[in-house]
Amino acid sequence: MSDKSRGSSSSTNSSSLSHINSRGEASMVDVSEKTSTVRVATAEAFVTMSQETLSLIELGDHAKGDVLATARIAGIQAAKQTPQLIPLCHPLMLSKVQVDFELQPEQSRVRIQSLCKLTGQTGVEMEALTAVSVAALTLFDMCKAVDKSMVIQGIQVMSKQGGKSGDWSRD
Incomplete structure (x- = not known):
């Protein structure tokens, strides 16, 4: 399907999608008129693994070193790099x-679990999701030599605060 035909077929849904303009094209949202408020978002993910792998992580006996410290740094760095990874995200x-x-x-x-916070004109949900996603990928990468059957799952926003739409929390 060409971009032109895809744009015309999606124009009926474009009003509900903030990153699609009236012609059905991808567009960065203009937040210049939004009020700066404190914004917070939390997210979570799970990495399921064998009991042996979990024990290696817990005891700090993994051959590659401190798995959780490395995954924490990766998650923090990833949140800061979100606009380079996800098109149309604002640099925050x-x-x-x-x-x-x-x-x-x-x-x-x-x-x-991640928590991202700022005072600004747009939310930080994508940064929170990116943080847990990359932390999970790093944990997987560091442990894959001892456990190829790990599963990453349940990546989701848990809560958000601030902005025009107000506070939201997953029940």
């Missing part, structure tokens, strides 16, 4: 990026 002056891990041995997995 993040004031805080936090990446935390919770070992969940009963489910044989690691829960990854």
Whole structure:
């Protein structure tokens, strides 16, 4: 399907999609008229693995070193690079990026949580999602030699605060 025909067929839905203009073309949202407010978003992801792999991470016995410290740094850096990774995302002056891990041995997995914060004219959901995604990918990369069956799942926004649409939290 050509871009021209795709644009005409999607024009009926373009009013509900903020990154599609009236001609059905990708477009960066103009946030210049929005009020700057404190904005916070949280996200989570899970990496399921064997009990042996989880034990290596917990005990710090992994041959590649401190898996969680490396994944934390990767997640923080990724949040800061979101506009280079995802087209049409605004470059943001993040004031805080936090990446935390919770070992969940009963489910044989690691829960990854991120929090991104700023005072600005647009939200930070994409940065929070990017942080947990890249942290999960880094954890996978560091452990794949010992556990090829790991699964990354459940990547989702958990909450957002600020902006015109107000606060939202996943129930």
